Amino acid sequence: MNMPTNxxxxxxxxxxxxxxxLVRQLIRHADCEILATGKGRSRLPSVWSGFRYMEMDHTSPKAIGEIFRQFQPTTVIHAGAMTQVDDCEVNQAECYKQNVEATSLILKACQSIDAHLIFVSTDFIFGGEDGPYTEEATGNPVNYYGSSKLLAEKAIMNSSLSKWSIVRTVLVYGISHDMSRSNLILWVKSSLEAGKTIQVVDDQFRSPTLAEDLADGIIKIAMVKAYGIFNVSGPDRITPYQMAVLTAKYFGLDQSCIVNVPSSSLEHKGKRPLKTGLIIDKAIRELDFRPKSFTEGIGILAKQLKLAHSYKN
Ligand SMILES: NC(=O)c1ccc[n+]([C@@H]2O[C@H](COP(=O)([O-])OP(=O)(O)OC[C@H]3O[C@@H](n4cnc5c(N)ncnc54)[C@H](OP(=O)(O)O)[C@@H]3O)[C@@H](O)[C@H]2O)c1
Structure with missing residues (x-):
């Protein structure tokens, strides 16, 4: 007999x-029934079990309505978004639809069944003049992606839903199971291995966050029903140049091929805030959140890379 889940x-x-x-870590929790949703068909590994997948375009009220009616979630982790900063800047109407309107639809659906909504937000809601930021800091985005996330946050905070959590995070890095996504570590490693010289900015400060740590923080929030705003990021506050140097050191690659440059020398459609990073004392205190340092994170990625290559060969 199947036991009811909490x-x-x-x-x-x-x-x-x-x-x-999130799916990978949640399937280890016996007291959770998991419904993974996304645009189009599942791209999660077919060997994983212990969850269901259903297509749900989060801009479609009909799809959301049907799935909420069928599944009746107690908890919704809204991780889906338009995430590429430059695309958001160029296509603001689409970004508004994906990040603001879609969040309002998910919010309404949560209100209708009194579900706990956990919304994933970003350090890019801040202007970057005076980071790192606490949960109480005031948003002042410098690009459209940040504006869209701040608007979505405000819609949640000003709603009648009492059970909400906003999780702000920073520069998430990790390896997707199909290696479909690059990140700074993989880019630095492959560029230096190919003998290329790379330019990396040294005037932006971030708290890089291992994707597994972010998932862990969010799951803790879900399990203990911690409501309100939580900063969930890595513990270090470093520049992308420093991240590149640490990556080169870890893999024993030539650091002299990494050239530090100011942000003003790179052209981006969406402006990047300079000094962000988040203060994570609240998550450490209230959730026992223990994120890995950036160097530990590189080690974890290195192991995952080895494993991915051994499966291929
Ligand atoms: N990555 C970072 O550095 C970072 C930093 C701060 C905050 N965040 C936030 O963290 C969350 C997760 O980001 P991530 O790094 O996992 O980004 P990601 O890999 O780009 O994942 C976002 C997912 O949203 C899906 N999506 C987009 N539009 C959709 C729609 N209409 N219906 C259903 N799904 C849709 C995308 O689908 P497809 O794969 O089919 O395109 C993608 O799978 C986002 O809310 C992001 O804003 C990320």
Whole structure:
């Protein structure tokens, strides 16, 4: 006989980097029934079990309505979003639809069944003049992606839903199971291995976050029903140049091929905030959140890379 579960958790954007890590970690929780949702068919590994996948475009009220009616989630982790900063800048109407309107639809659906909504937000809601930021800091985005996330946050905070959590995070890195996504570590490693010289900015400060750690923080929030705003990021506050140097050191590659440059020398459609990073004391204190340092994170990625290559060969 199947035992009833305490949590019915619906994940949006389950094919994405964070979504994959959430599914992977949640299937180990016996007291959770998991519904992974995303755009189109599942791109999660077919060998994983212990969850169901259903297509749900989070801009479609009809799809959301049907899936919420069928599954009746107790908890919704809204990880799906339009995440490429430059695309959001160029296509603001689409970004508004994907990040603001879609969140309002998910919010309404949660309100209709009094589900706990966990919304994944970003350090890019801040202006970057005076980071790192606490949960109380005021948003002042410098690009459209950040504006869209801040609007979505405000819609949640100003709603009648009492059970909400906003999880702000920073520069998430990790390896997706199909290696479909690059990140700074993989880019630095492959460029230096190919003998290329790379330019990396040294005036932006971030708290890089291992995707597994972010998933862990979110799951803790879901399990203990921690409501309100939580900063969930890595513990270090370093520049992309420093991240590149640490990566080169870890893999024994030539650091002299990494050239530090100011942000002003790179052209981006969406402006990047300079000094962000998040203060994570609240998550450490209230959730016992213990994120890995960036160097530990590189080690974890290196192991995953080895494993991915051994499966291929
Ligand atoms: N990555 C970072 O550095 C970072 C930093 C701060 C905050 N965040 C936030 O963290 C969350 C997870 O990000 P991530 O790194 O996992 O990004 P990701 O890999 O780009 O995942 C986002 C997912 O959302 C899905 N999606 C987009 N539009 C959709 C729609 N209409 N219906 C259903 N799914 C849709 C995408 O589907 P497809 O795969 O089919 O395109 C993708 O799988 C996002 O809310 C992001 O804003 C990320």
């Amino acid at each position: 949590y019915r958790i619906l994940i949006t954007g389950a094919n994405g980097l964070l979504g994959q890590k």
